[in-house]
Amino acid sequence: MKAEIIAVGTELLLGQIVNTNAQFLSQRLATLGIDVYFQTVVGDNAARLREAIRVASGRADLVLFTGGLGPTQDDLTKETLADLLGRKIDIHGPSMAKIEALFASRGMPMVESNRKQAFMLEGSEPLPNETGLAIGDALTVEHTHYMLLPGPPREMRPMFDGPGVQWLTPRLDVRRPIYSRLLRFAGIGESNLEAALLELIDGQSDPTIAPYAKEGEVALRISTKADDEAEALARIDRTVDAIKERVGEFIYAQDDIAIEEAVVRLLRNSMRTMAAAESLSGGLLAELTTSIPGSSSEFLGSVVVYTNAMKHKLLGIPMAQLEGAGAPGAVSESTAIMMAERIRDIAGSDFGVALTGVAGPSESEGKPVGLVYLAIAQSGHQTEVFTLHLEGGRESIRLRAVKAAFYRLWLALKG
Amino acid sequence: MKAEIIAVGTELLLGQIVNTNAQFLSQRLATLGIDVYFQTVVGDNAARLREAIRVASGRADLVLFTGGLGPTQDDLTKETLADLLGRKIDIHGPSMAKIEALFASRGMPMVESNRKQAFMLEGSEPLPNETGLAIGDALTVEHTHYMLLPGPPREMRPMFDGPGVQWLTPRLDVRRPIYSRLLRFAGIGESNLEAALLELIDGQSDPTIAPYAKEGEVALRISTKADDEAEALARIDRTVDAIKERVGEFIYAQDDIAIEEAVVRLLRNSMRTMAAAESLSGGLLAELTTSIPGSSSEFLGSVVVYTNAMKHKLLGIPMAQLEGAGAPGAVSESTAIMMAERIRDIAGSDFGVALTGVAGPSESEGKPVGLVYLAIAQSGHQTEVFTLHLEGGRESIRLRAVKAAFYRLWLALKG
Numbered sequence: 001m002k003a004e005i006i007a008v009g010t011e012l013l014l015g016q017i018v019n020t021n022a023q024f025l026s027q028r029l030a031t032l033g034i035d036v037y038f039q040t041v042v043g044d045n046a047a048r049l050r051e052a053i054r055v056a057s058g059r060a061d062l063v064l065f066t067g068g069l070g071p072t073q074d075d076l077t078k079e080t081l082a083d084l085l086g087r088k089i090d091i092h093g094p095s096m097a098k099i100e101a102l103f104a105s106r107g108m109p110m111v112e113s114n115r116k117q118a119f120m121l122e123g124s125e126p127l128p129n130e131t132g133l134a135i136g137d138a139l140t141v142e143h144t145h146y147m148l149l150p151g152p153p154r155e156m157r158p159m160f161d162g163p164g165v166q167w168l169t170p171r172l173d174v175r176r177p178i179y180s181r182l183l184r185f186a187g188i189g190e191s192n193l194e195a196a197l198l199e200l201i202d203g204q205s206d207p208t209i210a211p212y213a214k215e216g217e218v219a220l221r222i223s224t225k226a227d228d229e230a231e232a233l234a235r236i237d238r239t240v241d242a243i244k245e246r247v248g249e250f251i252y253a254q255d256d257i258a259i260e261e262a263v264v265r266l267l268r269n270s271m272r273t274m275a276a277a278e279s280l281s282g283g284l285l286a287e288l289t290t291s292i293p294g295s296s297s298e299f300l301g302s303v304v305v306y307t308n309a310m311k312h313k314l315l316g317i318p319m320a321q322l323e324g325a326g327a328p329g330a331v332s333e334s335t336a337i338m339m340a341e342r343i344r345d346i347a348g349s350d351f352g353v354a355l356t357g358v359a360g361p362s363e364s365e366g367k368p369v370g371l372v373y374l375a376i377a378q379s380g381h382q383t384e385v386f387t388l389h390l391e392g393g394r395e396s397i398r399l400r401a402v403k404a405a406f407y408r409l410w411l412a413l414k415g
Numbered sequence: 416m417k418a419e420i421i422a423v424g425t426e427l428l429l430g431q432i433v434n435t436n437a438q439f440l441s442q443r444l445a446t447l448g449i450d451v452y453f454q455t456v457v458g459d460n461a462a463r464l465r466e467a468i469r470v471a472s473g474r475a476d477l478v479l480f481t482g483g484l485g486p487t488q489d490d491l492t493k494e495t496l497a498d499l500l501g502r503k504i505d506i507h508g509p510s511m512a513k514i515e516a517l518f519a520s521r522g523m524p525m526v527e528s529n530r531k532q533a534f535m536l537e538g539s540e541p542l543p544n545e546t547g548l549a550i551g552d553a554l555t556v557e558h559t560h561y562m563l564l565p566g567p568p569r570e571m572r573p574m575f576d577g578p579g580v581q582w583l584t585p586r587l588d589v590r591r592p593i594y595s596r597l598l599r600f601a602g603i604g605e606s607n608l609e610a611a612l613l614e615l616i617d618g619q620s621d622p623t624i625a626p627y628a629k630e631g632e633v634a635l636r637i638s639t640k641a642d643d644e645a646e647a648l649a650r651i652d653r654t655v656d657a658i659k660e661r662v663g664e665f666i667y668a669q670d671d672i673a674i675e676e677a678v679v680r681l682l683r684n685s686m687r688t689m690a691a692a693e694s695l696s697g698g699l700l701a702e703l704t705t706s707i708p709g710s711s712s713e714f715l716g717s718v719v720v721y722t723n724a725m726k727h728k729l730l731g732i733p734m735a736q737l738e739g740a741g742a743p744g745a746v747s748e749s750t751a752i753m754m755a756e757r758i759r760d761i762a763g764s765d766f767g768v769a770l771t772g773v774a775g776p777s778e779s780e781g782k783p784v785g786l787v788y789l790a791i792a793q794s795g796h797q798t799e800v801f802t803l804h805l806e807g808g809r810e811s812i813r814l815r816a817v818k819a820a821f822y823r824l825w826l827a828l829k830g
Contacts, residue, residue, distance in 0.1 A: 013451045015441030016625065016636070019434055022456070026430030036428045037463055039456035041437070048452055055470055210431065221431070275725075282705025283698035286719040290697025293776050293809055301725035303718050304701040310690075310716035313761055314729065346728055361708050394708055 001034045001172060004060035006052055008068035008077050009151055010043040021066040021149075021156055028160060032168065033177035033225065034062065044074040046083075053084055057144050062168075067151030069134035071113045077148055078119045078137065085141050088122040091115065095126065095135040102133070127163040131155045138167045145171055179232035180207075180223035183243065186259040186407040188250040190218045196247050200239075207239045216399035217259060252410055259406040260288045266413040267298040267351075274409065275347030276302035277315060277339035279330060279356040280372060285402045300347040305339070315342040329365040331356050336373035337383050344377045351412070352377040353405050360394045372401045376408050384408065416449045416587060419475035421467055423483035423492050424566055425458040436481040436564075436571055443575060447583065448592040448640060449477065459489035461498075468499055472559050477583075482566030484549035486528045492563055493534045493552065500556050503537040506530065510541065510550040517548070542578040546570045553582045560586055594647035595622075595638035596655065601674045601822040603665040605633045611662050615654075622654045631814035632674060667825055674821040675703045681828040682713040682766075689824065690762030691717035692730060692754040694745060694771040695787060700817045715762040720754070730757040744780040746771050751788035752798050759792045766827070767792040768820050775809045787816045791823050799823065 005022050012019055022039045029036050037060065042052040049068075056063045068077030082089050095118035103110040117134040120126050127136030127147070132155035137148040147164060149156045185193060194201070194211055197220075201209045207224035222239050226232035244251065252262045267274060276285050276299075286302040289295050305311040308322040308330055317338050321327060328334045336354050344352025357372030358364045372388040388404055390397045420437050427434055437454045444451050452475065457467040464483075471478045483492030497504050510533035518525040532549040535541050542551030542562070547570035552563040562579060564571045600608060609616070609626055612635075616624045622639035637654050641647035659666065667677045682689060691700050691714075701717040704710050720726040723737040723745055732753050736742060743749045751769050759767025772787030773779045787803040803819055805812045 011625070012438075013441055013454065014445050014625075015438040015443075018438045019454075022427075023430040023433045026428055028430075030429050037458065037460075038467070039428065039434075039454075041454035043452065045452075051474070052453070059466070210426070210429075276719075278698075283693075283701025283717060283719065284705075286698030287702045290719070290721060291810060291813070296721045299721060301719050301721045301729070302698060303729065304691075304698065304705070304716050306705060306711045306714060306716045310762060314716070314718065347725060395706060398706070 001061045002059070003029055003034050003036045003062040003064060004038040004040060004056040005036060005064045005066070006049075006056055007039070007041045007066045007151075008044065008049060009041075010045075010074070012041045013043045021151070021153060024153065024157060025064055025066070025160065028165075030178050030223075031180075032165070032172065034172070044068065044076060046076050046080050049076060049080045050084055053081060061143065062145045062147070065146070065148045066156055069117065069136070069148060069150045071111070071116050071134075073113070075116060078116075078121060081146060081148070082121050085121070085146075087124075087139075087141075089119050090122050092118045092120045092126045092135050095129075095133075099133055125167060127159050127167065129155055130158055130162070136163070138164070140171070178223050178225050179229065179236060180221050181236050181240065181254060182256050183220045183222065183240065183251050184253040184255075184257065184259070184262075185218045185220070185247070185250045186252050186403060186410065188218065188247065193218050193220075193247060193250070197243060200242055200246070204239070207235055209239065209243070216396075216403040219256075252407070258288070259403055259410060261292055263406050263409050263413065264289065264292050264295050264298050266410065270413065272350040272413075273298055273300050273347075274351040274353060275300045275343045275349040277343040277352065277354040278302060278304050279306060279311070279339070279354075280359040281355045281398050281402050281405075282306060282359075284398050285353070285355065285405060288402060288406075300349050303343060311335070311339070315339055315346070317342065329367070331358055331365050331367045331371060331373065333373050333375075333385050333387070336375035337377070337385050340375035340377035340383055344379065350379055351409060353409060355401050355405055357388070357390075357397075357401060359397045359401075370397055372397070372404075374401065374405050374408060376405075376412055378412060381412075384412070416476045417474070418444055418449050418451045418477040418479060419453045419455065419471040420451060420479045420481070421464075421471055422454070422456045422481045422566075423459065423464060424456075425460075425489070427456045428458045436566070436568060439568065439572060440479055440481070440575065443580075445593050447580070447587065449587070459483065459491060461491050461495050464491060464495045465499055468496060476558065477560045477562070480561070480563045481571055484532065484551070484563060484565045486526070486531050486549075488528070490531060493531075493536060496561060496563070497536050500536070500561075502539075502554075502556075504534050505537050507533045507535045507541045507550050510544075510548075514548055540582060542574050542582065544570055545573055545577070551578070553579070555586070593638050593640050594644065594651060595636050596651050596669060597671050598635045598637065598655065598658065598666050599668040599670075599672065599674070599677075600633045600635070600662070600665045601667050601818060601825065603633065603662065608633050608635075608662060608665070612658065615657055615661070619654070622650055624654065624658070631811075631818040634671075667822070673703070674818055674825060676707055678821050678824050678828065679704065679707050679710050679713050681825065685828065687765040687828075688713055688715050688762075689766040689768060690715045690758045690764040692758040692767070692769040693717060693719050694721060694726070694754070694769075695774040696770045696813050696817050696820075697721060697774075699813050700768070700770065700820060703817060703821075715764050718758060726750075726754070730754055730761070732757065744782070746773055746780050746782045746786060746788065748788050748790075748800050748802070751790035752792070752800050755790035755792035755798055759794070765794055766824060768824060770816050770820055772803070772805075772812075772816060774812045774816075785812055787812070787819075789816065789820050789823060791820075791827055793827060796827075799827070 068075045124137045124139035134150045210221045283304045289299045303314045311317045339354035340352040354375045360369035370390040375385045377383040483490045539552045539554035549565045625636045698719045704714045718729045726732045754769035755767040769790045775784035785805040790800045792798040
């Protein structure tokens with residue numbers, strides 16, 4: 001089945017928002033074994049939308065729309081498609097009742113245009129909207145399937161994943177789904193990973209091996225199409241084994257989780273805890289960790305000690321260590337070690353992790369941008385310290401430093 | 416002038432990456448007064464790329480391509496366009512020399528396919544690539560302009576902004592640029608802002624007033640097209656004045672900076688400093704602040720005191736305040752006040768800001784998800800405390816809480 005995604009909205013053509021809906025739907029359709037051949041973006045303009053539908057209907061079996069289902073005059077998707085297909089517009093009763101009830105409960109008069117959100121094409125199947133008001137719609141006309149989804153991602157995504165997929169499934173002509181597995185890497189950069197696997201990536205076309213960058217990390221997706229699931233999985237396993245032979249020590253997960261989540265899971269499973277002292281990373285390590293729900297059991301807290309005075313006051317690091325002639329300075333191995341050990345002792349955690357370095361844009365203490373010291377203190381072990389030389393801008397250096405810290409924690413937890 | 420952007424790359428159709436190039440070019444073209452009517456995405460496939468070019472040539476005066484200029488067999492943009500237009504492929508001498516020199520300097524044998532990066536269409540104008548190897552290309556055939564740009568954003572963006580715009584400028588039929596101004600708001604949500612301005616937004620079409628959401632904040636773009644710059648700016652001024660009459664107290668900037676940056680600027684200008692104590696926000700406030708280069712002069716540091724024990728150890732808050740029958744608890748007005756005052760005293764800063772609350776997913780201390788206490792301690796002033804009831808998921812609650820803190824700091828700094 002060949003699909004085309006049409007995103008409707010002038011805000012996309014003005015560059016005010018980026019078309020994440022196309023990305024989401026493309027990923028989902030790939031999983032269903034549907035090939036997306038084109039993505040189109042068109043504005044809130046009936047004539048040009050009509051033209052886009054005409055082109056898409058001529059080259060796709062499935063046309064998915066996002067956007068243009070709302071209550072305003074600019075929302076034209078249902079009306080334009082109905083006009084082009086020669087269908088009337090019906091009102092979906094349950095959706096209309098829901099809209100009326102909402103306005104009544106708020107004590108607001110209902111504006112006529114809100115009725116539009118209950119529109120459906122004659123003979124179509126409504127797709128319920130669990131997270132918004134505008135109903136979706138699906139129908140088949142002359143062997144072409146049309147599916148109309150709302151524009152806001154928090155409405156579009158659950159509608160597609162629920163009623164959308166349910167409507168599509170029996171209509172898939174050949175069910176030859178794509179099977180894929182994601183390998184997530186830490187402690188290795190994208191170019192080194194590609195160099196290590198070059199022969200493997202170039203030498204095989206099935207399964208495909210697609211590298212792509214995740215924020216501060218790297219991932220590989222191994223994909224194959226097959227009628228038979230067992231056959232597909234066996235093929236993927238063989239490719240994964242070949243990758244493991246070359247770079248296995250850097251694979252921390254076979255599903256889509258970030259390294260910080262892998263660390264929190266290992267802490268949880270081993271009933272251990274961590275705390276952090278951050279200088280150059282300025283709270284990013286804490287922020288990534290605490291964004292994982294429930295992490296407060298494993299992550300006891302952190303200090304962002306951006307200035308020397310704060311390193312002294314909160315962690316008790318002697319000023320003579322940090323400043324003055326001959327002092328190692330804030331950016332040094334010995335300061336990193338002290339920070340990690342002090343925060344571990346203060347928090348009473350199993351691990352203390354510390355980052356100090358120069359994120360830029362300019363050097364500090366005569367030390368170059370990108371120089372970072374990372375220390376991991378673990379009760380009952382000697383504190384480890386690592387020197388990193390990171391490239392890129394300020395944000396990139398901070399993120400890579402934090403990801404390196406999680407990778408070292410992960411290795412320590414794996415034991 | 417009507418433009419269409421064609422992004423070439425199977426990775427877009429698989430949803431592996433999102434089409435930020437289309438967003439970037441759309442924004443730039445709007446500034447030049449060029450209307451983008453369609454954005455298209457097509458895979459690395461000659462037949463379908465040909466079809467996309469054919470459709471675009473029929474409806475646009477300017478067709479911009481991103482992607483498909485690289486050295487691999489999948490890179491087909493130049494060859495396909497040349498074939499369709501009946502042009503030969505030339506080699507651009509200086510680019511070829513650059514590629515050869517690079518391989519020589521690395522002591523690597525040059526693969527034949529690398530020559531492709533120096534390809535140009537017969538009779539076209541090369542667009543130099545300052546940040547990569549693949550040269551861009553521009554030409555006009557039968558009143559249609561074509562511009563070929565590389566896919567990687569760090570190559571595409573400088574190429575468009577430099578040689579791309581230089582090539583386009585004399586070809587713009589009517590130079591009627593869009594003038595616009597961005598107003599950034601804090602302390603007010605998107606729906607309340609729209610409600611306050613409904614009459615204004617609906618009642619006028621020039622300048623247009625387009626609301627859009629920024630991470631945890633709201634912005635309005637006021638835009639107008641005009642031949643005369645002074646006239647355009649006067650029109651925009653009148654609209655801005657009308658907006659200020661209604662919601663002026665929430666406008667913190669007339670350019671594209673986040674509220675945290677506005678706060679750091681005010682601190683810098685008044686030679687004042689801040690420090691933070693974060694519970695539910697888990698380091699996000701520190702992270703946003705320290706991501707601003709040079710903020711270490713204004714932001715002295717913070718503590719992420721996720722657990723009660725850390726609130727006690729790092730800030731000296733009595734355990735009897737936090738736990739036990741009748742204790743106010745960690746999520747309370749009085750704890751927020753103590754946190755803000757203690758971190759201000761420890762850091763010796765002018766401001767201490769504290770956030771404590773329930774980010775979810777489940778309630779805490781019997782207090783509901785979304786309840787947040789925000790305290791601002793300022794030397795010489797009584798500490799202010801605010802109770803917030805925030806909606807949304809965990810990440811959204813954390814972000815809104817932090818943005819609210821910056822808004823209150825901003826108000827305090829404005830005096």
